[in-house]
Amino acid sequence: MFIPITHFTYKEAIGKANCFHDKGHGAKCSVSSYPFMAAFGIVQTMLSQIPSFHKLSFLSIIATVMSFSYASIGIGLAMAVVASGNGKVGKTGVTGTVVGVDVTASDKIWKSFQATGDIAFSYAYSSILVEIQDTLRSSPPENRVMKKASLAGVSTTTFIYMLCGCIGYAAFGNKAPGDFLTDFFYEPYWLIDFANACIVLHLIAAYQVFAQPIFQFVENECKKAWPENNFITKEHSMNIPFLGKWRINFFRLVWRTAYVILTTVVAMIFPFFNSILGLIGAAAFWPLTVYFPVEMHISQRKIKKYSMRWIGLKLLVLVCLIVTLLAAIGSIVGLMKSVMAYKHFHS
Template sequence: MATDRQFQKNSMYIETPEDAVKNFDDDGRIKRTGTWVTASAHIITAVIGSGVLSLAWAIAQMGWVAGPAVLFAFSFITYFTSTLLVDCYRSPDPVHGKRNYTYSEVVRAVLGGKKFQLCGLAQYINLVGVTIGYTITASISMVAVKRSNCFHKHGHNDKCYISNNPFMIIFACIQIVLSQIPNFHKLSWLSIVAAVMSFAYSSIGLGLSIAKVAGGGHHVRTSLTGVQVGVDVSGSEKVWRTFQAIGDIAFAYAYSNVLIEIQDTLKSSPPENKVMKRASLIGIMTTTIFYVLCGCIGYAAFGNDAPGNFLTGFGFYEPFWLIDFANVCIAIHLIGAYQVFCQPIFGFVEKWSSEKWSESQFVNGEHALNIPFCGTYNVNFFRVVWRTAYVIVTAVIAMIFPFFNDFLGLIGSLSFWPLTVYFPIEMYIKQSKMQKFTFTWTWLKILSWACLIVSIISAAGSIQGLAQDLKKYQPFKPQQ
């Protein structure tokens, strides 16, 4: 009983009576069963998301040289820093040390103090931002299905204006139900479904782009440097759009903030860090191939006029049924991805609340509920109220700022440097007891500072884009 209470106190997850009879891991928690397959599925679910749809636009802003180069640079940096981060899941020894269950706990164990607080702030702001972004993107894809059918029925010149807000409400209602899933360990099936969906819509977008390029048709303009000053955009617009495009690509690779939570689902043999490095390599290689193909072939298909989201932009009109299917896949994928990113938030708040109000039945009490064909489900009133409120708030914010590209760029730029680069590098330096001003220390610091500059300029571009969008925002015009 004492073990059970201690487990519940230290855990970001809520234990059920059914779990109590199962085997436990070395830390007293329920035995983990994750493998490199499930971890890869989680990573692909987290990485291949709505960001892939903006890559043709991002490549168009930078051109054939800088665009792919930036993509490869972000993929390499993300993989490299993830290999540093996975060794910190256990500390001080990466194989036999004490487990750290969340990203912020890793930072506390290795760096401690104010850096732990700054990390927690950066991580949870980013996670909230991603869930808002996914609400926006899912609603845009749902609207795109209706618009695609409208264009097919009334012609491509019809305005087909449809509000995003009802679809954000539908998405929120689905998330309210799914958010009652107790913890991350119960999400493997959802991540696998979402990963399949991400492959499906990425492949459809890629296939349609290839068909458009192969079919010839109207001439599209591409160049080594992207959109042309004086022809497509003004000089200042070129600069701001390039900054925003960098942020979009940074967002497309964002998953470091849930990496530790994913690693915490893995069984302990073979060592978690070894399995996670393999899963990270598979996940990032897979996504980079998709990103380069979708971005470059999308740019070849649309040229400098590439829409911000080529499946909802509207880049493609026919075959309308295939566009509909792709957008349904996007919506299903984002339903799963939303859960991958919000579960750490849920766990953090519930753990903190459980410790603060340890005697409260409302916060800690479990009530058995029999669900036909599903067995017994344990309801916690605090979990129901808090998670429902969170989903509603993110949906309301999404309705206020329904801007796809700018929002993605801002989230990517704000999270890329601190979570993907700075903390993994600082923890690696601290754990390895690296001496200052050695060769490795110097180039790691240079990499960190260079990425900070990239984050700052991409954030500036996204904020400028959001300001421009707000000036011309029409609430009942579908956002792209």
């Protein structure tokens, strides 16, 4: 949950884009991200009181529209740079950055591992699949609907990722930044502002989509452990202006607020997006996206031990485990370097 908060620097990017537009691209434009992170935490504190995942459909729609919007803008701007023929600021090559010129050999290895973790995080969505499936109607069968939805979602996501990666690299070469919209594009500033605003809205929705399963898991376990505790189980009805009647549970209010505050503070202390992204991606990818689904598939289909299919699936699990460990190592190294070089609570 630190990821959407650390990535909330896109709100900071809006201020920078406006500053560069007003004062010129060579101006020193420094905008602190901490007020924006704090504001993000306040918004999430309010949204976290949404009782369940079933009430998040409007946020999911917003996130989808926003993601398509800013991705399209980023791809379009990168294509414009490629078409102009004079925007490239780094060499291109099959192997990427050049050892001894752009990076050292060790840096390239660690960054490659970290990038693997970033990619893994992009596909670590399995934790919310069950929650999504639980919102579907029984007819047609949920598993068939989810298979089609997963195929469409993964295919679309991969296509957009490939476009962003390939066209972005063609535009900027080995100097390609981690975030095009914050590091290289400043004009037209109004379009950059709009794209960054789309990302902000996407992150607001994304936080809730990933946090709600955690909220509900903890609350359900607490209700099972202390079913007689009114603080945990009792719902109170309150009239809230413009929202009408709203169910308030004091445990939900305290626990979710504390969770948001904790994640916000940690994100403000360690605002290292790429390193944390890779680390969390590595930690979540193998067990949730590979190991458990494969083991459940083997058990459900009763695949014979040591059959070709069984061996193939086990090899897949092993390869993904190795990739996950390498990604975790690279992300930890990157995080350590960032921590040593970073001055906390300085703009």
